[in-house]
Amino acid sequence: MKILILTSDAGFDHRVPPPHFENPVRLRAVLDAMADTPSLAGLDRIQARAASREEVGRMHTARHVDAVFNGEPADHEAFHGFDFDTFMCRGSLNAALRGAGAAVQAVDMIMAGNGEAAFCATRPPGHHAERDRPMGFCLFNNVGVAAMHALEHHGLSRVAIIDIDVHHGNGSQDLAESEPRVMFASIHESPLYPGTGMEDETGLNGNVVNVPVGAGCDGATWRARLDNDLFPRIAAFKPEFLLVSAGFDGHRADPLGGLLLDEGDYIWAASRLCDLARKTASSRLVCCLEGGYDNGALGRSAAAFTESLSIG
């Protein structure tokens, strides 16, 4: 078993105006929990390269890319806001490019046969960033950039994105709505930010699958919905690569979500995702950190999930 862990210290340089849930302590919590996990402690922490302008430009419009490339404020202490909760400081561009770069690099490493599955422990997260709009803590859509890289650089024909964050990945859905080679499938709490992700949002010929669940959904229900309503749709799409938006804010301790999941549910999800990758996606699996805002639960969940990534 060889799990690849990619990260970037640049993630610590992306600061946000306090108080803010999506802050550098999250990345520290994930890396510390992995260091405390015996099976992960000895693995390399691969420092990610930055994505190129061309690579992020496959997912995002030139206007979006320009806005982020030019978004850092001149003053070291200042912040530039895209909306009420999405900010850049000096250092944010590098963090965002390395977050997207980690996902791209992980795709390259898996395609080259250099690992079984990869987890990208980076921030800022990505799944709310649409093709033409940073939003919801997200500057570039990391899994979207990786999906387009798998299609355009590696010549694949079909890539699936599975999103288990408690929030709907509107940005990744935005990609699938104009890119039939991408399937986007999400389980998320509804109603909740950003307000999208209804079951009748089905994309292009059904390449968008939304499984909204209500606040109070427990692990047994969450698992059953994935098994019954989401994983079979992914298998039918026959993806050649599986990308996962791995948010852990569905944990019962999370302050931003109302689901009742725990570490055991994320261990189960990792095992199922590995099964799916093995059976339908040539054992190609890359997972990218999204949300998770109770730092203790986030660290434990991310480490347990990553430890359980075993394609076998």
Ligand SMILES: [Zn+2]
């Ligand atoms: Zn989230």
